[in-house]
């Protein structure tokens with residue numbers, strides 16, 4: 201087990217690896233970047249055009265909850281993609297979903313409250329919660345169960361140590377595990393039974409290789425949904441996302457946004473309005489990820505990584521490294537030396553993560569091909 205600092209904070213190793221990779225690149229090496237979950241393509245051309253048109257104008261703060269046109273656009277997105285009506289007044293536009301978490305946690309909970317998260321899970325969940333003074337309950341998931349969260353697992357964790365809320369993502373990072381409507385209903389109902397506030401991180405929505413993603417909002421209005429333009433819309437660096445809140449929480453979220461961030465970046469809001477109309481472009485990116493997904497999964501399996509069927513969503517492979525190492529950090533350092541940047545499992549799971557690594561296939565196909573060649577060579581040497 202990896203030892204955290206006394207307050208529980210740990211580095212975000214994917215970012216540390218990216219920094220080391222950049223240092224190697226600065227010394228003249230080429231590195232295949234599979235460490236960060238970042239689309240290799242820019243946003244749709246119309247997004248750039250919209251921003252270029254707006255650039256000469258003064259870029260003032262917007263309303264704290266976001267530009268009315270963007271919130272209307274998001275409301276239209278919910279009716280077109282999910283067949284539900286969402287009041288634009290219940291939407292807060294945030295500085296990426298990362299800011300949405302800060303607002304969400306302080307809106308729904310009070311420091312000291314315990315929030316459950318899955319293990320493995322996105323590293324910032326545990327670090328943000330601990331850093332902000334909340335405590336964390338782990339819900340362990342297993343490869344045998346397809347890394348899927350279930351109502352039974354929530355009940356079991358709650359019996360061991362009660363908690364006030366649950367935060368989870370589907371499609372998930374790092375596993376890509378994606379639940380269907382019935383499985384989501386099981387989670388929503390379990391949270392209602394236990395009186396938990398449910399935060400559904402829907403950042404990988406749109407990236408479900410089986411079909412349409414199901415939003416928790418389709419099943420209950422008493423949930424908090426966090427989403428972002430980072431992944432599906434290829435806008436990681438634009439730092440723009442949104443949250444949908446139940447009626448009783450919206451005012452507190454607005455107050456926190458006013459005071460913590462004032463408003464999300466104006467140019468990025470303008471970009472986001474344009475992005476919502478460019479889903480065809482995002483679907484083209486998704487088709488490209490789908491090709492990479494098969495290539496990477498098959499390649500890893502043939503190299504001796506322990507990996508099941510390709511996950512249904514997102515753009516990650518979470519692969520077992522038992523055939524090579526029992527120290528995921530050392531393994532990733534070794535692969536980086538061989539020219540492939542990947543992320544150690546300890547980023548996502550402080551207890552069992554040493555047996556795993558995560559690889560992102562959101563970049564170019566040539567990058568995945570070259571990475572597999574380099575891994576092959578490194579593992580044989």
Ligand SMILES: Cc1ncc(COP(=O)(O)O)c(C=O)c1O
Nearest residue numbers: 237296297298322369373428430
């Ligand atoms: C599950 C999950 N949630 C949230 C984020 C943060 O995204 P954003 O760029 O919207 O802050 C990430 C980023 O990788 C993620 O994987």
